[in-house]
Amino acid sequence: MSKKGTLEIECTECGAEGYLEGWASINASLNPELKDKLLEGKLHVYQCDQCGASVHISAPLLYHDMDKEFMVQFYPFGMTESYRVLNNFDRHAKLNANWDSITESIPEYMSNIHVVFSMNELVRYITFMDRLIQHKKSIENGLTACFTCDRGVPIGELCYCVSRNKAVKTNDDMDKDEIVESMTSIQVCGECFNKPRAKDLDFGELQIYQLKLEIKGFSQFRGWRTKQSNDWQPLKKIVDSCSLCRTSIDSGDTYTKIELSEEQQIGDLVQTEGVYLLSIICEKCAEKYMVWLY
Ligand SMILES: [Zn+2]
Ligand SMILES: [Zn+2]
Ligand SMILES: [Zn+2]
Structure with missing residues (x-):
């Protein structure tokens, strides 16, 4: 009272x-x-x-x-x-x-x-x-929280997640390489994703260190996905050189791929609708630019 x-x-x-x-x-x-x-x-x-x-x-x-x-x-x-x-x-x-x-x-x-x-x-x-x-x-509630608006993404709404996946190259098709470490760096709800692009999304102060590359990759993806721009598209999954220093990535090399996945929670399950490659990073650049929280 x-x-x-x-x-x-x-x-x-x-x-x-x-x-x-x-x-x-x-x-x-x-x-x-x-x-x-x-x-x-x-x-x-x-x-x-x-x-x-x-x-x-x-x-x-x-x-x-x-x-x-x-x-x-x-x-x-x-x-x-x-x-x-x-x-x-x-x-x-x-x-x-x-x-x-x-x-x-x-x-x-x-x-x-x-x-x-x-x-x-x-x-x-x-x-x-x-x-x-x-x-x-x-x-x-087991919900994914949106980094820009802070709310839990409701069940059934698409969510856009950027992740860093460390893998060893053994295949021509990157999707077949085994992932040895993985972490999410950006999560954005469908509502924020579809806001007019006039103002870039504000990620505020984040707990984890992010590469500018990830934020840039995310906004390029967003422009492409929402058809506001067509000067960029996701990389083909056969890329064999570092996006930062252009060093070639050969069989047996460890590399990190920055990927964006479109996900949706249905019941207790998270369903992946699509995975897009934003960039790949050689081991040397990863050591220099990334912080792994493990
Ligand atoms: Zn008075
Ligand atoms: Zn949001
Ligand atoms: Zn590199």
Whole structure:
């Protein structure tokens, strides 16, 4: 439940006195409209009747998300001078929430309340937790997460995955070479893939090091696939020289192929619709430019 109170305000502009309906706590699960207001910076904004000034009021606020299972307490920093506030914490700065009014046993997260001292940090922490929980959920659901929009790719929607596959050349047909190491470097959902090309997709800060080659290869593929450009097409799978240094790759050599696969999850299975070769890299260049996380 969200808790409301009336705050007595003295306008910082003209000194006139007034009242503001303030929230001591917000339950985002029960009152999503209050969460929206908070994230838009519109909560606890006082508009003076006398002079029209609008003022942000700094009042303690407890934020509770029951679905995502987290709580954050905002205290205006000045309040840390108050004994009453300090008494709410143990010596390890753990906030002793007062749940006396609740008789049934409380979930563990409710005794792990994160504390912040500015409203900006409150908004950031909530945004961070929303992203984190969304990410964890998409992993739990076994869904592929899109690198650019962060959502789990829904079942049945095409997903475009770039992977690095290390193989030893034993065949003329690269598809028959045995793969010894493999990792995904880019995953993009169908919705992002089909966005107009005006602005290139933003991969933000990625956890793994990526070759510019992979991002470039991906956007070339995208142009070709969506028929926006025909000055590029996937390599034939008989390529025998490094895309970077042109050294020939002979039988017995280890090489890395950068491939893009179109995949779709159907039920519990991931079905590959097509695999396209973006580039191949000799062992020397791979050592120089790639980081293998194994
Ligand atoms: Zn005023
Ligand atoms: Zn996406
Ligand atoms: Zn090379």
